[in-house]
Amino acid sequence: QVQLVESGGGLVQAGGSLRLSCAASGRTFGTQAMAWFRQGPGKEREFVAAISWGSGRTDYADSVKARFTISRDNAKNTVFLQMNSLKPEDTAVYYCAATPVVISRSERLYTYWGQGTQVTVSS
Numbered sequence: 488q489v490q491l492v493e494s495g496g497g498l499v500q501a502g503g504s505l506r507l508s509c510a511a512s513g514r515t516f517g518t519q520a521m522a523w524f525r526q527g528p529g530k531e532r533e534f535v536a537a538i539s540w541g542s543g544r545t546d547y548a549d550s551v552k553a554r555f556t557i558s559r560d561n562a563k564n565t566v567f568l569q570m571n572s573l574k575p576e577d578t579a580v581y582y583c584a585a586t587p588v589v590i591s592r593s594e595r596l597y598t599y600w601g602q603g604t605q606v607t608v609s610s
Contacts, residue, residue, distance in 0.1 A: 488514055488599075489511055489513045489514055489518065489585050489599040490599075491510070491511055491584070491601035492510050492512075492602070493507060494508050497606070497607070498608075499606075499608055500609050501609065502572060502573065503608070505573065506567060506568070507523070507568040507570070507581055507583075509521065509523075509583030509601055510565050511566070511585060515564050517587040518540050518587060519539065519540055519587055519589055520537055520538060520539050520585070520591070521537065521538055521540065521566045521583065521585045522538070522583075522584050523535040523537075523566075523582065523584075524581070524594055524597075525579035525580065526579055526580050526603075527578060527579040532582070534548050534593075534594070535547070535551055535555065535568070536548065536555055536557040537591065537592065538558070538566060539590045540559065540561070544590060548592075550576075551577075554573075555568060555571070556568070556571075557569075566583065570606070575609065577606060577608050578608050580603040581604050582603045584599060584600050584601070585598065585599040586599075
């Protein structure tokens with residue numbers, strides 16, 4: 488089992504920045520990739536960004552590319568999401584997820600999920 492705990496959400500004005508963190512614990516040695524997903528009000532959960540745990544390869548949704556940066560600290564088993572130039576449409580609950588399979592945009596491949604952290608962007 489892998490436990491994931493997100494932090495760093497909050498309320499920010501449009502154009503501002505936030506940095507989310509996700510700390511992994513437990514049986515993390517099998518983790519191949521970690522990702523961030525989000526679910527806005529009345530919307531389905533969607534992919535935001537992912538990072539390969541070994542190579543560091545990253546992938547981003549088009550809607551956040553050039554504004555968000557995903558990174559990792561292998562020693563601390565932590566993944567980060569730096570969010571800049573935030574827009575009201577970025578308002579959502581952000582979830583951290585981990586997969587033992589392969590970096591992917593599909594939430595079906597992610598076995599472990601955090602509880603989510605709320606990000607609210609005011610206009």
